[in-house]
Amino acid sequence: MPGHSPASVLIVFGAGGHGRVAADAALASGAFTRVVASDRDPATWGGELLPGVPVLSLQAVAELPAPLAVHVAIGNNALRRSEADRLLAQWPGAQLASIIHPHASVAATARIGAGCLVTAQSVVAPLAELGAGVIVNHGAVVDHDCRVGAWAHIAPGARLGGAVRVGDAALVGAGSTVLRNLRVGAHATLGAGAVLLADLPDGAAWAGVPARPLQGASA
Numbered sequence: 001m002p003g004h005s006p007a008s009v010l011i012v013f014g015a016g017g018h019g020r021v022a023a024d025a026a027l028a029s030g031a032f033t034r035v036v037a038s039d040r041d042p043a044t045w046g047g048e049l050l051p052g053v054p055v056l057s058l059q060a061v062a063e064l065p066a067p068l069a070v071h072v073a074i075g076n077n078a079l080r081r082s083e084a085d086r087l088l089a090q091w092p093g094a095q096l097a098s099i100i101h102p103h104a105s106v107a108a109t110a111r112i113g114a115g116c117l118v119t120a121q122s123v124v125a126p127l128a129e130l131g132a133g134v135i136v137n138h139g140a141v142v143d144h145d146c147r148v149g150a151w152a153h154i155a156p157g158a159r160l161g162g163a164v165r166v167g168d169a170a171l172v173g174a175g176s177t178v179l180r181n182l183r184v185g186a187h188a189t190l191g192a193g194a195v196l197l198a199d200l201p202d203g204a205a206w207a208g209v210p211a212r213p214l215q216g217a218s219a
């Protein structure tokens with residue numbers, strides 16, 4: 001697995017619902033000696049994120065034995081990226097760790113960047129590439145030859161056809177479909193349930209079937 005030693009303690013940073021998904025996948029993967037969680041406000045989340053996964057303060061994490069493997073489990077793409085930068089600066093020597101649930105199907109020829117989360121029942125097909133910090137959420141399909149840019153989120157049940165390109169920090173919404181060879185621009189949002197039939201420009205928010213620009217949307 002890229003980005004960490006198999007013997008590492010894993011810190012799941014972000015002790016919310018998405019953090020629970022990441023911690024659960026990390027435990028199931030058996031790739032880490034121990035899984036703990038942390039958050040900027042650990043008191044908010046009680047003692048444990050999941051049974052056996054304590055929520056520690058940043059100070060307590062810094063006292064763990066090196067090397068630190070860190071997975072930033074925050075659904076918001078911009079926040080996930082900025083927290084990763086902050087934590088790597090704060091904990092010299094820490095590395096971003098990817099988590100792949102054992103019930104995900106990841107082709108041997110797929111490339112998974114550092115800090116990615118590939119969840120249960122998702123598919124990453126041959127020669128697909130995920131940049132750093134990408135989320136491939138439950139049941140999503142990243143088909144052959146796709147390239148997904150850093151810090152993008154392929155939400156639950158979304159389907160990317162073959163050779164789709166997704167730009168950095170884009171959100172491909174839950175249950176949406178992107179036809180093959182199309183491009184989803186950087187920082188763009190494709191709404192839940194949309195069917196994309198044309199390239200989606202950088203920073204744009206489209207939704208519907210077929211997907212069209214959303215006039216009133218804030219994304």
Ligand SMILES: CC(C)(COP(=O)(O)OP(=O)(O)OC[C@H]1O[C@@H](n2cnc3c(N)ncnc32)[C@H](O)[C@@H]1OP(=O)(O)O)[C@@H](O)C(=O)NCCC(=O)NCCS
Nearest residue numbers: 155156173174189190191192193207208214216217218219
């Ligand atoms: C597209 C999206 C980003 C718009 O969010 P928003 O900016 O808060 O927009 P609003 O909810 O104010 O809706 C604006 C308009 O778009 C419509 N709209 C919103 N989402 C839509 C969607 N997915 N499909 C079709 N229309 C949609 C609303 O009905 C509203 O229409 P109106 O102006 O005629 O009333 C959001 O609805 C969405 O689909 N996000 C994806 C969520 C997701 O999959 N997350 C992953 C979770 S793990």
